Amino acid sequence: MNPPPRPRRSTPISPASPLRFPEDFLWGAATAGHQTEGNNTNSDWWARETRGDPAIADRSGDACDSYHRYPEDMRLLADAGLNSYRFSLEWCRIQPEPDYFSRAEIDHYRRMVDTCHEHGLNPVVTLHHFTIPQWLAAEGGWRHPDAADLFARFTEAILPVVSEGVHWVCTINEPNMIASSTRQDATGLLGNLPQSDPQVSDVLVEVHKRARDVLSSVPRIRSGWAIATQAVQAEPGGEVLAHSYSYAIEDFFLEAARGDDWVGVQAYTRTVIGPNGPRPVPQDSETTLTGWEYYPSALGYGIRNAWDLTRGVPILVTENGIATADDTRRIAYTHGALTALHQALDEGITVRGYLHWSALDNYEWGSYRPTFGLIAVDRNTFIRTAKPSLRWLGDTAKANALAR
Numbered sequence: 001m002n003p004p005p006r007p008r009r010s011t012p013i014s015p016a017s018p019l020r021f022p023e024d025f026l027w028g029a030a031t032a033g034h035q036t037e038g039n040n041t042n043s044d045w046w047a048r049e050t051r052g053d054p055a056i057a058d059r060s061g062d063a064c065d066s067y068h069r070y071p072e073d074m075r076l077l078a079d080a081g082l083n084s085y086r087f088s089l090e091w092c093r094i095q096p097e098p099d100y101f102s103r104a105e106i107d108h109y110r111r112m113v114d115t116c117h118e119h120g121l122n123p124v125v126t127l128h129h130f131t132i133p134q135w136l137a138a139e140g141g142w143r144h145p146d147a148a149d150l151f152a153r154f155t156e157a158i159l160p161v162v163s164e165g166v167h168w169v170c171t172i173n174e175p176n177m178i179a180s181s182t183r184q185d186a187t188g189l190l191g192n193l194p195q196s197d198p199q200v201s202d203v204l205v206e207v208h209k210r211a212r213d214v215l216s217s218v219p220r221i222r223s224g225w226a227i228a229t230q231a232v233q234a235e236p237g238g239e240v241l242a243h244s245y246s247y248a249i250e251d252f253f254l255e256a257a258r259g260d261d262w263v264g265v266q267a268y269t270r271t272v273i274g275p276n277g278p279r280p281v282p283q284d285s286e287t288t289l290t291g292w293e294y295y296p297s298a299l300g301y302g303i304r305n306a307w308d309l310t311r312g313v314p315i316l317v318t319e320n321g322i323a324t325a326d327d328t329r330r331i332a333y334t335h336g337a338l339t340a341l342h343q344a345l346d347e348g349i350t351v352r353g354y355l356h357w358s359a360l361d362n363y364e365w366g367s368y369r370p371t372f373g374l375i376a377v378d379r380n381t382f383i384r385t386a387k388p389s390l391r392w393l394g395d396t397a398k399a400n401a402l403a404r
Ligand code: BGC
Pocket: 032, 035, 173, 174, 177, 228, 266, 319, 357, 364, 365
């Protein structure tokens, strides 16, 4: 089966008119538990931070204290004009021990869903965003022989969180990055590019499918998973290498999403591969606080690749953003990314929404330095300050149109 054809729009658009988005388009911002909640002490990441890993500059500590302050986070997004909020559940809070599920924590996340609705925000709930309970990490993490059973059991336990008023559920955030972070033996031509572990990749596909089965008991839920797209571009002579890299790290996971209700596209920058491996970011290119090339069109590449490889599964942009201290660059980047998204809509691709990463300046897996937020967070007082980019994205959402 080929992807559905991409009809061209018949009505010509004048160059000055704003780019309009489909009715019911989701406009939102995303976060993840470990990066914002604070004191996630039962997680594998907390243990890693505590051990003093040399790759970790900062410990997460109190993070943004969103475990307590989430109503304020949601209010700021809603007041700006956004209509959606993506957040994740912390498995290790809900199941801190193999045979113990905390009702109080399940209630906590249910209150988050209710608070979304009080603010007119459509919740997008991620079941797993990188962190696992310490007890599971001690037993091999995703290599545990019963990994799929364990996650299915967790998914059953959290059904009260999503059983009412939740349409969008993401089973696993970036399985492709999880599969690469668990591989240790990757060397050779691909240099420091992430390379996935095939065994863990297969396990994650099974975990995803089992979780979707459990979620299918709630008719209203639409489930999918969210893939880190890489906008892989081959230079002459690099085609074979680019293809094999792209297949293992991205395409395999998109193909596994065929038949899902939706697929999440996450995009930040591009990867250029020449005959001898990945090309460094050109010296004269603008880079962000993560060292990545400023490349807003990455989103268009991610969307097209997802649409083609899933054979037409509806797309939700679950993350896209930039780490910068200059908020004018955040607005420019997001404008570029939304223009690329709109181009994909024009080509006939179904995109259901855009969730910016991130709502808050948060814990960027080892450091607080790369600031991705639409909202600044004072690290001592936790006082939130909306940035101009939040106002800009909220205005775009309210208009459901992007000024050119
Ligand atoms: C992850 C986020 C992360 C962001 C920026 C994505 O890979 O899902 O947790 O903060 O990229 O690095």
